[in-house]
Amino acid sequence: MTILTLGEAPIEIAEGQTVLAALLAAGVDAPYSCQAGVCQTCLHQAIEGAVPETAQIGLSDAQKAQGYFMACVCVPKEPLKIIRAGDLHDRIDVCVAAIDRISHNVIRLRLEPDQRFAYRPGQFLALTAPGGVTRNYSIASHPDVDAFIELHVRVIPGGQMSGLIAEKLARGDRLQVSNPTGMCFYEGADPERPIVLAGAGTGLAPLWGIVRDALQQQHRGPIRLYHGARERTGLYLVEELQALADRHESFSYRPCVLNDSESGANDLATAVVAAETDPTNTDFFLCGGADLIGRLKRDLYLKGAKLQRLRTDIFLPAA
């Protein structure tokens, strides 16, 4: 009886055999080194079925939540479907379900996957257009709430991918996405303590998913979301966020506009650091460009935030 599946391939595994031994016996070129559950070279991810806790010793909470485990010390007790960790070469076909401009420079893209697509709100994926252009986008949807995968695409003048999405892409068109990746998500946050989310521009996308995930998971501490934009027109999802704040007393929405003629300059990093006076027990989720997020993370750390509670998702420009 085969109870182990690698991707779509059944792998024979004997009673008491480790996943790594079974993979190697089946001729799979699986990476490994220490064979003692330490070095993490043989890291795999269970996408269906649970792995024994002993195969996850030393991994982060975020990794455990995603089913990562060390194949060399994993003797499965139940049927497992696994993939190699970080295997982003696999592509899943998706169909454009909706495409809408939600602000002057942000397009909301909703995609329907052809097959089951498991992710945590706040993770990101690589989107590949016909012709092969590939870019990373954060996921703004919630797998339990939304039937689609939602991405927020910033329209960059001269941008290859965003130009294609803005000008050519239409409902019904087909694209491909990678498996989700990234560790910036709600799991592991303390449900009794505050969580603070700060993002600039389309850095709001993962935060929109994480906020709804926190509320869904009955987070009891306060939740504060700061959204930074250069101009007032750069703010988006304003009504949705305001409505969420009206519905949930624990949630507050704090837009920060850098060049604002009405209220004066309000820099995101400065605003967050000034307002979060006691960051020691707060879980942070910071998303945006490297300079801004580097500065914010450093300043919050210096103010007492704990390194393992500072989750970041840094947006890097396409090379």
Place this chain on the structure above:
Amino acid sequence: MSTLYERLGGAPAVDAAVDIFYRRVLADGRIARFFDTVDMERQAAKQKAFLTMVFGGPNSYTGKDMREGHKHLVARGLNDSHVDAVLENLSTTLRQLGVDEKDVQEVAALANSARDDVLNR
């Protein structure tokens, strides 16, 4: 007789010291520019390895590691004054944790022994 590492409190003491020490060096205008703020987790792990070594604890840090790890910083102007600043922050950290002055001096001496490797001389 207990070892320095045991007297200081072992691994939990190293964690407590890293938490204070890393914040101090990042906030120190004389040396902050030598510390990367993008991959802070990796940097904190290096601090932990360094402090384990200077506490006399089990470590696999070698002079070669210290040379390789700081070469690019020496090229950017890392010199004795910066090492002095790091050692000063280390001693302040230990005093803040209530470590005996004699042990503070012993740790400082161990840390100072890495100076030539760090500065690639």
